[in-house]
Amino acid sequence: MIAGENIKTGLEKVKEWVSWCPKCNSCKYLYKDYAESCPAGEHFKFETYWSSGKVWLAYGLLNGILKWNENIIKIIYACPLCGACSMQCQQDVSDHLIEIFEALREEAVSRGFGPYSNQKAFYDSIIANNNPYKEPHSNRLNWLDQKELKTTAEVLYFVGCTSSYREKELAKSTFELLKKLNVDFTISPDEHCCGSPALRTGQVNVIPELIKKNMDIFKKSGAKTIVTSCAGCYRTLKIDYPKILGKELPFEILHISEFIFKLMKEGKLKIDKEKPIKITYHDPCHLGRHAGVFDEPREILKNIPELELIEMRRIRENSWCCGAGGGVKSGFKDWAVKIAIDRLKEAEQTGAEDLITSCPFCLRNFKDAAKSMGSNLKIFGIVELLKDLI
Ligand code: SF4
Ligand code: SF4
Structure with missing residues (x-):
């Protein structure tokens, strides 16, 4: 993307990987208990919205089997790029799924079809x-x-x-x-x-x-x-x-x-103040699945005296996305909130009073969802909790 004559752009960048998906369908459900994994597939209920469908869409477009048109744009953009599919996929393509989805968007923009x-x-x-x-x-x-x-x-x-x-x-x-x-x-x-x-x-x-x-x-x-x-x-x-x-x-x-x-860990911070609350923690996709930061927020929470962390059914690599990312909050406003409502229901099932997360974008979408569904969960960022305890 940085200027250079031989730099590949759009689908050319991912050409090597788009035939690596044998359509095994493992990406659709969590290994753990076959719970739903993909917000896009579950909502639109059509193969192309799931990960495997989008990989083969890229293959079809690259090889001239499919022609670019306005209908393809919805499929390409109806994905919060949550990365849940790449956690379930056991094939070599798993490491490249997000790159393929982003390349589809780059190609759509360069051809004048996207974005919203x-x-x-x-x-x-x-x-x-x-x-x-x-x-x-x-x-x-x-x-x-x-x-x-x-x-x-x-x-x-x-x-x-x-x-x-x-x-x-x-x-x-x-x-x-x-x-x-x-x-x-x-x-x-x-x-x-x-x-x-x-x-x-x-x-x-x-x-x-x-x-x-x-x-x-x-x-x-x-x-x-x-x-x-x-x-x-x-x-x-x-x-x-x-x-x-x-x-x-x-x-x-x-x-x-x-x-x-x-x-x-360096002994420079110890929390002495007690916080007797039951909370649950939501992993932001870009922090957890995309970058592997799952333990640090949990370890901080466990170091707060009297605080009880109750985990949701789907956590860490298997978390259900908040719905805001990948341009979904701007491109599919109502659907973004619906994804967050699903997550808030899961949070409520834990019996926790508060939902903590580590991203302003998750916070924003959860607050919109809480308003829409009338949830009593208090929703805030981990730093908002910590600043009063130090
Ligand atoms: S994306 Fe991965 S898990 Fe999904 S069908 Fe293709 S190879 Fe299987
Ligand atoms: S990134 Fe998330 S929403 Fe998009 S296809 Fe993968 S699991 Fe589905």
Whole structure:
């Protein structure tokens, strides 16, 4: 994607893998108990919406068996890119499923068929405002009372667009938590969108510029560690940036849960205050399945005295997606909430009072779902819980 004459784009990038699916159908259900695994397949109930169908759709398009048309766009975009299929799939194609789905979107955009208008509006706003929410760039730190930030520090907190403009409590709590822990950190007022909303919807042209701008900001801060409280930003910085640049980043990228747990392991953080509540934890797809961060949030929660963590039926690799990712929240608003309602029902079945997660985008969709179904579950981020206990 970074400029270069021989760089493959769209479906050409995944050509090698699209014939690797023998249609064994293992991706449709969880190995554990044959519970549903794929939100897209379960909702639309047609083969092409499941993982295997989309792989063969890519094969058909690449080999001229199928022709591009408007109907194919819905199938391509009706997928939150949750990655549940890649956890169940035991064939070699499993490692490439998300790449194939994203390549389909990149190809659709390059051919003028995608994305949906709301997703295009996000892209346009990223170019105009450096965030997908049509908010002025100058308002990015409006959630922060204390505007005097250090120019350089050991740690840079990368807030992300959703926490900066929509889930400000998460940004405030993370700031407060890092302060209470005496972390040498700063935030850049010139932070740009990480690029996730554009990348996930196949709108890749803006990505090289965003990477350059954010990398310059990271370098200028002098930080050795970039900490983020958003699962989507985390996946993009940790996995996509090095992949696109073709080299490791000269910074450590940590999710706030990894950062906090590291402090705990080093003996620099001990939680003494009791919190006698029953909670359950939702694994954000981009943090868990995509990046393998399952244990750290759970270990933090287990270190809180009197807190009882009750797990849902489908957890870790087998979690049911919140429904917001992959452009589904903007492209299929009602369906995104329906996926989250399914997850909230599962959370309610545990008897927990609170649902904790580690991503502002999951939080947002769960809050919309709770409102829609009238759930009494209190929903908040792990940092919101922690900041009052330190
Ligand atoms: S995507 Fe994987 S699990 Fe699903 S049908 Fe193809 S090979 Fe089987
Ligand atoms: S990424 Fe998730 S929604 Fe998309 S095909 Fe795989 S399991 Fe289904």
